[in-house]
Each structure stands twice: as C-alpha cells, then as structure tokens.
Amino acid sequence: ETGVTQSPTHLIKTRGQQVTLRCSSQSGHNTVSWYQQALGQGPQFIFQYYREEENGRGNFPPRFSGLQFPNYSSELNVNALELDDSALYLCASSSRQGSPLHFGNGTRLTVT
C-alpha cells in the first residue's frame, strides 16, 4: 500500500508568480485535504476535496484553489504569490470523511 506522495519536494518562486503543487492520495482514499504549515507552527487547514468537489475551506483567500481528479489525485494552485506564502504545504488523504488523515511529506515552497 503506497502512502501519500507529493511533488515537487522543494520549490522556489518569485512574488507574483503562480504555483501548482501535486498530490497522490493513499490507495483507497477518496478524500484529500491541503494544509499550510509555516515555520515553527502547526498546520493550518486550507481546504478539502471529496468526489472532485471542494467541501470545506479554511481562512485562505480565493487565490488558493484546488482540484481533485477521478483517480483521487489532487492539485493545489496558488496565484499571485506573496512572501508570506512561503511554507510547507501538506497534502493528506483519508478513506472517508471524518476518518484520520494520513499526511504526505509536503512541498517546501519559498517565495522570494
């Protein structure tokens, strides 16, 4: 059974640019969530996708958007990058809504 995999592992972007981060859910998991973890802090909920629809969103602006594909893989897109977007972005999947989340190792995004 493969776990949650994310790509790329590291990324450097310039302020104002756009970025796409990718995630493959753990086998058999149909729910995917994205979290932002700033340095020295706990992860913060961005949004969750279930059956290709966003079904919950945290306190993040609309320039944070996502997609979930029929194979349950997912993307996180961030437009108009700001310096404060520098963080570790974590993808997590679960077998059903409400069951424990299993996290990937994240993508470290640096915005300069």
Add this chain to the structure above:
Amino acid sequence: GQQLNQSPQSMFIQEGEDVSMNCTSSSIFNTWLWYKQDPGEGPVLLIALYKAGELTSNGRLTAQFGITRKDSFLNISASIPSDVGIYFCAGQLFKAAGNKLTFGGGTRVLVKP
C-alpha cells in the same frame, strides 16, 4: 475560531524518562488526534481518540480524551532517542467545514545534552 494551546512548547528528555504533554481547547471536539513530525517529513498519526474519557495506548504511548472534550494529554513512557521530534495535537469536530483538523502549536521534544 477554535484555538488549541499545547504545552509545554519544548522539553528535554533523558533516555528512560517518562514525558507528558497536553493540549487544551476553548471549545469541544469530537475527536482528538496526536501526530509526530520529524524534520523534513509530514506528520505521522500516533493515536486517535473518539470518545470523551477514552484512554488509548500505542506501544509506549498513552493518550486520553478529556471528559470535558476540551483537552487531551499524551504520555511517552521510557523515552528513547528516536522519540525526539515535534508532537502535535489536533482536534476534529464532526460536520465542521471539510472535517478540518485544528492543530496545536506543537511540543518540541529534544535530548538532554
């Protein structure tokens, strides 16, 4: 919004010691979870608690879901060097938007020099 206060923020352990950390919330949760995060990796689930008062063990780890549903603690017995890392508590509320997890700020466990 919901806030989770995790304490202590950091602690030093000596091999063989028992350690304890806790998490308190301003409001109730239906589920409490404890994760460990090592450098360069994502959080790994240690223990999940689903019922107020529940006491659950996973090897040397023991966690409890507080009766008020506003707190939880994690104990590590007979600590070993690989226990070093950052431990996060997380609360989940049924029917919350996206079944989101609310995380504490973490307890950083370090080895005594």
